[in-house]
Amino acid sequence: MAHVRLKLCVVLLGICWSLLLVYVMSSLKWQPGDLNAAQHIPQAGEKANIPMARAAKSQMLIKEILDAIKIKNETKKSESAINVVISGDEETLLGVMAVINSVVANTKSPVHFYITLPKIVIPDFRKWIMKTKLHKIKYTIRPHSPEMPKGKPHFAKIYLFSIFPELEGKFVYLDSDVIVQGNIKELNNVPLDENHLGAFSEDCTSVSKRFNMAKPRYSTHINLQHPKLKGNKIKPMACTFNTNVFVANMTKWKAENVTMQLLDWVMSSSRRQPIYGQEPETDEAEAAMLIVLYHKTVQLPHLWHVGDLGVTAGASYSRDFIATAKLLHWNGHFKPWARRAAFIEMWMKYYIPDPDKKYKPIRKYL
Template identity: 30%
Template sequence: MGFFRISREFEVCNNVNQVLLFLLIVTICGILYKKVHRGTVLRNETDDDSETPEDMEDEIPVVICAAAGRMGAAMAAINSIYSNTDANILFYVVGLRNTLSRIRKWIEHSKLREINFKIVEFNPMVLKGKIRPDSARPELLQPNTYMGYLDYRKKTIKDLGISPSTCSFNPGVIVANMTEWKHQRITKQLEKWMQKNVEENLYSSSLGGGVATSPMLIVFHGKYSTINPLWHIRHLGWNPDTRYSEHFLQEAKLLHWNGRHKPWDFPSVHNDLWESWFVPDPAGIFKLHHPNS
């Protein structure tokens, strides 16, 4: 119990559907462990460079997905993290093959050039056989209970013994113990439940975004504790007419513009906070769309 720390709001269910920004939008996973699973990695250092055991021990990997259309969001998140900590951070920036050179250029030709980073290529083929053809990833209204994510008409779901009224959690920001992750073979468990959905259509893809969230709800059930809500202030992109108090935002540790109203677009709220960490795109592709920009 408790080796996964996941954001869940107020520990109670409410009647308001929530928007979950997941995966290809700025997904931040701070992993407090000295090693990360090795994949196809492009380093910002030469292969001859080596790290001492002391450096590895203090290193904190942070994984961020850099979706092509929202790469500016990833860069702003990296800038904010790097500028607000003295810790030895190693950024793993994940992208598709056709975006890797752009990611590298953005980092190496901007104020981010001093960060310690690795670029990781995501191969979509790893998802073969694990995603249904009808699966979608739009900005969906998200339910607050397991009922909205799992199809309780299916025997496989009923046999889990999880009450449909159980409050769901938001896996958009997690801190994971990678020793336990590997020991309990969490990746294999998640892949198993993704494959089961392809075979049996177990998840409510129309409401709950069954591609990623539903398997996590199953695998992490009873194996997580919540993080301080200040480490995941959500719904900043929910409604352009709804604002948090400035005092509250100053106390916040992590801001999340989940929803349709992104801080680089118009209309949006609290975009001044986001813009303070914005790193201009050297290629001039990603641009702000504000009346005064």
């Protein structure tokens, strides 16, 4: 009786194991021919031990299946990561660290940071990351393009393709003077259809009081008298958009040749005939993006870009409103690490001191 039970258990175990293999193989889209191709045929004179050969082959098959499952899971996890691009330099490295910390602190989703800095600053960044709580973040770091003007890290937007050729799919671009208070996944999920090249904050509909009064237009940001712009369809009174925080799809940018278009416009600018207009804060990088992406953008939710915190040293919003904002932007002259700025305590919440004490904010204002 015990012998019969033992045989029954062995049979049931074999059936369960076979079903498990079938399930795993089907999930990996395994084809029957794969196993036949891997079978070893004993050569003439070779002593064939069929049971041992089958056992060895089964172990190899199981190992290959488990390895394939691991690779598939790692690939799936990598593909689901949110790509966040940040550019900075020696003067803004404090801001870069605060941006990264704010993103990590407010999302549970996997994030992969694409950081570009001057080559001389990269070792400092690596040590800063390694010695702080940010040591577990996933990131790729590359030096600025040699063509970028010194002291203008925001020009990286024009050279993203050459700096990060492996970047594909959607990405979020953040300037170094922002703090993310919301879940970055929500920003990344802003829908983009086939007719749009990015999601930006439109200046004329911004919550900023300054922009609501100034009403920035293409006529002040773009030199519409430039030879290449003659006969264009850009409306002088069309509203501009902020190019310092946006969501785009790099795969589509490559397909539409956006990078080459941007570079072409930058190269078309000269001192005698600049492509930018009379607005003091506009330069070739912003002007090129305003031209190439004209009428090809969608609106970011207002709370995902509360800007102009650095235009004046005083507060222009209520503290309750700032607390509900999902992204704060200190664009303007007053940076929270460099001088007295509005709502500096919101930036300090995510500031991470440099372990080597090489980079320090101006403490007398903190």
